[in-house]
Amino acid sequence: MTPPGDHPTIPTRKVGLLLVNLGTPDAAEAGAVRRYLAEFLSDPRVIEIPRFVWKPILHGIILRTRPAKSAHAYKQVWREDGSPLAAITREQAAALQGAFGPDVIVDYAMRYGRPALGDRLRALKAAGCERILIAPLYPQYCAATTATANDAAFAALAQMRWQPALRTLPPYHDDPAYIDALKTSVEASLAALDFEPQAILASFHGMPQRTLELGDPYHCHCQKTARLLSEALGRELTITFQSRFGRAKWLEPATDTVLAGLPAKGITRIALVAPGFSADCVETLEELSIRGRETFVAAGGTDFAALPCLNASHVGVAMLKKILARELAGWADAA
Numbered sequence: 001m002t003p004p005g006d007h008p009t010i011p012t013r014k015v016g017l018l019l020v021n022l023g024t025p026d027a028a029e030a031g032a033v034r035r036y037l038a039e040f041l042s043d044p045r046v047i048e049i050p051r052f053v054w055k056p057i058l059h060g061i062i063l064r065t066r067p068a069k070s071a072h073a074y075k076q077v078w079r080e081d082g083s084p085l086a087a088i089t090r091e092q093a094a095a096l097q098g099a100f101g102p103d104v105i106v107d108y109a110m111r112y113g114r115p116a117l118g119d120r121l122r123a124l125k126a127a128g129c130e131r132i133l134i135a136p137l138y139p140q141y142c143a144a145t146t147a148t149a150n151d152a153a154f155a156a157l158a159q160m161r162w163q164p165a166l167r168t169l170p171p172y173h174d175d176p177a178y179i180d181a182l183k184t185s186v187e188a189s190l191a192a193l194d195f196e197p198q199a200i201l202a203s204f205h206g207m208p209q210r211t212l213e214l215g216d217p218y219h220c221h222c223q224k225t226a227r228l229l230s231e232a233l234g235r236e237l238t239i240t241f242q243s244r245f246g247r248a249k250w251l252e253p254a255t256d257t258v259l260a261g262l263p264a265k266g267i268t269r270i271a272l273v274a275p276g277f278s279a280d281c282v283e284t285l286e287e288l289s290i291r292g293r294e295t296f297v298a299a300g301g302t303d304f305a306a307l308p309c310l311n312a313s314h315v316g317v318a319m320l321k322k323i324l325a326r327e328l329a330g331w332a333d334a335a
């Protein structure tokens, strides 16, 4: 039977896989950084204080002072193809295209900035995806990252008459495939160094201490990843938390404080790994690799190496393929 003229077109059935990362400015310029920070830091999942207290601070102080400082940081790590975080996430999506068979369309989005999560979700739906796996690429669950990415996906669905079925990637902080990929990557990076580190630091993005008390599992997930990675490597790891923001108490010990204190304890040769970041970004390339090194050397350190994240490396992509294939089970078989 021919459908009536106003009947919606029904595209071929597909499955969508949307990789999601935090977000990043469109350019390493104060204006673009201000737009990005305004969106990011207005998210109540990120800043958990009453809006009437936070808004004047954000608009009266932070957005007047921070963009220029952050733009300077972004300028130092910016690539020809854009922000490292967006460029690497794009590479990860490209490397996974076709990995789950011809009926799975792989795309990527940013929670803040572009490509916008809602836009890419609607594009997958328009391409015929009746089932979509949202994959926030955060190994350790955190309300400020994982939950807000999922919130944005559900908010986009709330606007749809004909919704796709949705799955979300659970945290993978203790997944053997993830720990194994980290171990392989860290061992290869260590083998390429021209010095023998006396200590390895595992630096995770920090969070306000209060979020731990409110029940966020992030701190425990970081501890477990570090313990499992340390066991896999057969050597001790010192866990630290970086990127402190604002005046509240954040998780400790702080990466910069530890870096400044190690040489006085006779530790002058170190390697630093950032297992919580699935892609290198301003927080690893500028805060750790550039400023972290400066802090360590100024305190008397002699040898410093910030190891690369898993990124779109062979082991990194193989790990993503494994954990994503499991979440796509019943929807699509890995090719």
Ligand SMILES: C=CC1=C(C)c2cc3[nH]c(cc4nc(cc5[nH]c(cc1n2)c(C)c5CCC(=O)O)C(CCC(=O)O)=C4C)c(C)c3C=C
Pocket (backbone or CB within 6 Å): 022, 023, 024, 025, 046, 047, 066, 070, 083, 085, 138, 142, 144, 145, 205, 206, 207, 208, 218, 243, 245, 246, 276, 277, 280, 281, 282, 283
């Ligand atoms: C209160 C502020 C912040 C919280 C909470 C927070 C949590 C959090 N962030 C990441 C991962 C990333 N953060 C990145 C940048 C970044 N983070 C904050 C603040 C908070 N993050 C700011 C202000 C910025 C921007 C950079 C700057 O101005 O210093 C990035 C990199 C983005 C990029 O463009 O490269 C990532 C990735 C996690 C995992 C997390 C909670 C666990």
Ligand SMILES: [Fe+2]
Pocket (backbone or CB within 6 Å): 205, 243
């Ligand atoms: Fe952050």
Ligand SMILES: [Fe+2]
Pocket (backbone or CB within 6 Å): 243, 282, 283, 287
């Ligand atoms: Fe930072």
